[in-house]
Amino acid sequence: xxxxxxxxxxxxxxTGAVKVVIGYGWNRSKTRTTPVFITKxxxxxxxxxxxxxxxxxxxxxxxxxxDIQALGKPAIIAKGCDIKNIVVLITEAQLQREDVFIIxxxxxxxxxxxxxxxxxxxxxxxxxxxxxxxxxNPHVADVIIGEKSTFVPPEKPTGMVFxxxxxxxxxxQSARWGFWINEFSRCVKCYACRQVCSLCYCERCIAExxxxxxxxxxxxxxGNLSWNLTRAMHLVGRCTFCGECERACPVNxxxxxxxxxxxxxxxxxxxxxxxYDEKTHPPMIVFSPDDKDNFIK
Amino acid sequence: MTEHxxxxxSCGFEPKIMAFVCNWCTYAGADLAGTSRxxxxxxxxxxxxxxxxxxxxxxxxxxxxxxxDGVLVSGCHPGDCHxxxxxxxxxxRWIGFKNxxxxxxIDMRRLHFSWVSASEAIKWVDLINGITDExxxxxxxxxxxxxxxxxxx
Numbered sequence: 001x002x003x004x005x006x007x008x009x010x011x012x013x014x015t016g017a018v019k020v021v022i023g024y025g026w027n028r029s030k031t032r033t034t035p036v037f038i039t040k041x042x043x044x045x046x047x048x049x050x051x052x053x054x055x056x057x058x059x060x061x062x063x064x065x066x067d068i069q070a071l072g073k074p075a076i077i078a079k080g081c082d083i084k085n086i087v088v089l090i091t092e093a094q095l096q097r098e099d100v101f102i103i104x105x106x107x108x109x110x111x112x113x114x115x116x117x118x119x120x121x122x123x124x125x126x127x128x129x130x131x132x133x134x135x136x137n138p139h140v141a142d143v144i145i146g147e148k149s150t151f152v153p154p155e156k157p158t159g160m161v162f163x164x165x166x167x168x169x170x171x172x173q174s175a176r177w178g179f180w181i182n183e184f185s186r187c188v189k190c191y192a193c194r195q196v197c198s199l200c201y202c203e204r205c206i207a208e209x210x211x212x213x214x215x216x217x218x219x220x221x222x223g224n225l226s227w228n229l230t231r232a233m234h235l236v237g238r239c240t241f242c243g244e245c246e247r248a249c250p251v252n253x254x255x256x257x258x259x260x261x262x263x264x265x266x267x268x269x270x271x272x273x274x275x276y277d278e279k280t281h282p283p284m285i286v287f288s289p290d291d292k293d294n295f296i297k
Numbered sequence: 298m299t300e301h302x303x304x305x306x307s308c309g310f311e312p313k314i315m316a317f318v319c320n321w322c323t324y325a326g327a328d329l330a331g332t333s334r335x336x337x338x339x340x341x342x343x344x345x346x347x348x349x350x351x352x353x354x355x356x357x358x359x360x361x362x363x364x365x366d367g368v369l370v371s372g373c374h375p376g377d378c379h380x381x382x383x384x385x386x387x388x389x390r391w392i393g394f395k396n397x398x399x400x401x402x403i404d405m406r407r408l409h410f411s412w413v414s415a416s417e418a419i420k421w422v423d424l425i426n427g428i429t430d431e432x433x434x435x436x437x438x439x440x441x442x443x444x445x446x447x448x449x450x
Contacts, residue, residue: 168400177402177440206355214355216362222444226358229401233354236393258400265396270389284393287385289375295395296388297411297424 001105001146002049005077008103008143010044012075018101019072022060024053032114035060039071049077049145051121054110056242058085059198061095075101079110080135084240084275085198087140091278092238094201097140104138106146113247127243128159128256139276161256165264168257180225186251187224189217193231193245193255199238206230232258237266237283240275312366312432314341314425317356318413319349319384322373325415330422337422338429341369348372350383354394357408361441367407367432369424374412384412406431407438 009021025036025046033052038044057076060068090097109130111117116125136149194200207215216223239259246256266272270283318324324345349372360368378384391410413421
């Protein structure tokens with residue numbers, strides 16, 4: 001798999017079809033993978049692909065990374081879940097389909113965090129998204145590398161995140177409030193969730209606007225709540241549940257719960273799942289006269 | 298003595314209610330209530346916006362942050378929007394926002410959405426009276442206000 005990948009990357013760079021290959025490479029001690037940007041054909045041997053490749057590299061296609069855009073047309077090594085984010089970026093006119101060469105990797109799951117890797121991919125170290133993955137065979141790609149996966153996702157989504165959502169939903173209002181205030185009170189406003197998210201591509205984030213100050217910048221419970229609610233709201237109908245925000249969070253706030261909850265809400269209310277079709281508009285920019293409004297008096 | 302104190306406490310609390318309304322329907326409806334000399338609770342502070350589509354969910358969060366005990370968002374009935382589709386977009390956003398607020402544990406008795414047209418002064422009066430009385434009963438939004446005190450620690 002890796003050899004085919006390297007050969008393909010080398011070929012793309014040699015022919016000049018792309019100027020940079022965004023992929024995964026080993027760190028120096030070969031314990032973790034890290035994003036690498038290959039611009040010379042002879043460096044293509046640095047590329048690797050294994051269950052440690054957790055990063056969602058689609059963030060490097062956004063305008064947050066002007067220096068990478070300046071290199072020229074990119075090829076990106078992407079798992080099915082990363083391709084979902086690329087599809088959302090195409091839907092939102094952040095890039096054209098022909099502006100990126102997608103090397104789709106057939107993926108049998110990744111680890112939740114790279115520290116958990118003990119040389120073997122066990123179901124208990126895989127994140128919830130992998131257990132319910134419907135895109136192990138990439139759905140939008142210029143070339144697909146790897147043997148076709150036969151995995152069929154369970155009909156009803158299962159896993160820790162879904163169990164926890166059910167658990168929170170069953171609690172009463174004050175218990176839910178207590179749970180979230182406790183979780184959000186740890187937030188240190190490092191904005192790692194925003195930086196790692198490929199859908200948070202605003203050049204000027206609402207958190208940085210200070211005339212008026214919409215979101216308090218100091219890390220205290222009130223500002224933290226407002227920041228996390230606002231970010232969740234901005235991702236409604238867009239989030240693909242790649243799980244990068246929770247992985248990047250230094251204080252382990254369960255952001256997957258809130259984002260997955262909103263995905264369930266959108267699926268239920270608008271029958272829409274983001275990241276599958278670049279031709280469909282995201283639900284928040286269109287409407288239907290038949291939307292349910294039983295909560296509106 | 299105890300009875301007396303309780304009474305003053307329950308009567309003494311006057312909730313602050315923010316109403317984000319659209320210029321063309323609900324504001325006109327509230328105006329009609331005024332010109333028709335209908336009486337309703339004075340606890341509501343109305344903020345007029347061009348359309349419900351202009352109402353960013355952040356306004357509601359900001360209202361709670363600044364001490365509102367309840368928030369009402371109101372606009373034209375579906376199909377009546379002055380800008381044709383503004384309230385349809387708003388409705389989509391509210392479906393998301395309402396579920397988000399519920400999931401986070403905001404008391405839904407403090408956040409209301411409604412459609413009030415320019416002729417529905419009676420509906421507006423009933424709505425404001427109903428919300429004010431309900432919030433009076435449940436008391437100030439100490440959970441949210443408490444966050445500020447936590448902040449100063």
